[in-house]
Amino acid sequence: MPESKQKASHPERTAPVHQPESSANAASLSVFAQTEQYAEAAEALAARLSIPFAGVAAQGTEVGLLLSEDGLSLCANGAFLRADLTAMLPRLTQRNLAAELLVRAAKVKGDRSTMTVVDATAGFGEDSLLLAAAGFHVKLFECNPYIAELLADALKRAAEHPVLSPVVARMELVKGDSIPALRAMTVPPDVVYLDPMFPGRTKSALVGKKFQLLHLLEAPCPNEEELFAAALAAHPRRIVIKRPVKGAYLAGRKPSFSLTGKAVRYDGIDPASFGGA
Numbered sequence: 001m002p003e004s005k006q007k008a009s010h011p012e013r014t015a016p017v018h019q020p021e022s023s024a025n026a027a028s029l030s031v032f033a034q035t036e037q038y039a040e041a042a043e044a045l046a047a048r049l050s051i052p053f054a055g056v057a058a059q060g061t062e063v064g065l066l067l068s069e070d071g072l073s074l075c076a077n078g079a080f081l082r083a084d085l086t087a088m089l090p091r092l093t094q095r096n097l098a099a100e101l102l103v104r105a106a107k108v109k110g111d112r113s114t115m116t117v118v119d120a121t122a123g124f125g126e127d128s129l130l131l132a133a134a135g136f137h138v139k140l141f142e143c144n145p146y147i148a149e150l151l152a153d154a155l156k157r158a159a160e161h162p163v164l165s166p167v168v169a170r171m172e173l174v175k176g177d178s179i180p181a182l183r184a185m186t187v188p189p190d191v192v193y194l195d196p197m198f199p200g201r202t203k204s205a206l207v208g209k210k211f212q213l214l215h216l217l218e219a220p221c222p223n224e225e226e227l228f229a230a231a232l233a234a235h236p237r238r239i240v241i242k243r244p245v246k247g248a249y250l251a252g253r254k255p256s257f258s259l260t261g262k263a264v265r266y267d268g269i270d271p272a273s274f275g276g277a
């Protein structure tokens with residue numbers, strides 16, 4: 001979820017977002033259906049998430065997940081947030097991909113079409129999409145069940161898009177915690193990617209609509225040290241970590257190199273030369 005993309009992506013409704021009420025959090029979410037047509041699928045989703053199914057949405061002012069003709073959205077106070085991988089299309093040309101700092105940071109020697117990346121903090125899958133478009137096979141882990149559902153929905157829609165379909169065919173979502181999965185990996189991935197840093201790391205992020213809505217779902221990642229240790233335990237050739245430009249090193253470990261852009265920095269660690277693997 002890059003900083004620059006703070007717009008709620010519901011195509012029709014753009015009502016201003018107010019700060020979510022303090023009482024609204026993931027525990028108080030429900031699932032709504034836009035019309036009767038989506039009620040059955042919405043009810044199944046609610047059962048999967050063990051939260052109430054609240055019927056057909058009347059005003060769009062409810063706080064919860066809305067299943068509609070546009071897919072699955074998180075909504076609160078009349079604003080909508082949907083994971084939308086089509087918004088990434090302009091960044092997926094070969095020329096633009098070659099300039100993406102993340103793609104450059106993940107560049108290890110060899111044939112990329114046979115390489116694997118584990119995105120241990122998938123979020124809305126935007127960074128994973130860049131890596132998959134660059135040729136990597138990407139396994140995405142997302143532990144927040146609501147974000148995982150929003151991402152799964154975005155991937156499903158992308159699979160029907162003529163340009164995105166071959167890219168998302170290289171992306172595999174696992175709904176769950178990456179830490180035990182990384183520790184249990186028997187075949188080392190080429191790259192492990194970590195982006196645990198949102199939300200609330202900057203004031204500007206906090207005022208963004210997207211982040212206000214995500215505050216309903218996400219808690220700041222408390223497990224950075226553990227994530228990093230798990231990434232090392234998977235024995236990748238490289239670990240790439242996304243940080244705020246002036247942010248401290250993840251888990252206090254000095255990287256092998258850093259690529260710094262306007263809004264973010266990518267720290268690369270090659271464990272073989274790091275002495276910590």
Ligand SMILES: C[S@@+](CC[C@H](N)C(=O)[O-])C[C@H]1O[C@@H](n2cnc3c(N)ncnc32)[C@H](O)[C@@H]1O
Nearest residue numbers: 001121123124125126127142143144177178195
């Ligand atoms: C900053 S977001 C990642 C944004 C992502 N890079 C993108 O392009 O959309 C961090 C995400 O990592 C998830 N996360 C944090 N710790 C995790 C873990 N141990 N396993 C799986 N997901 C995790 C959070 O739920 C959150 O959705």
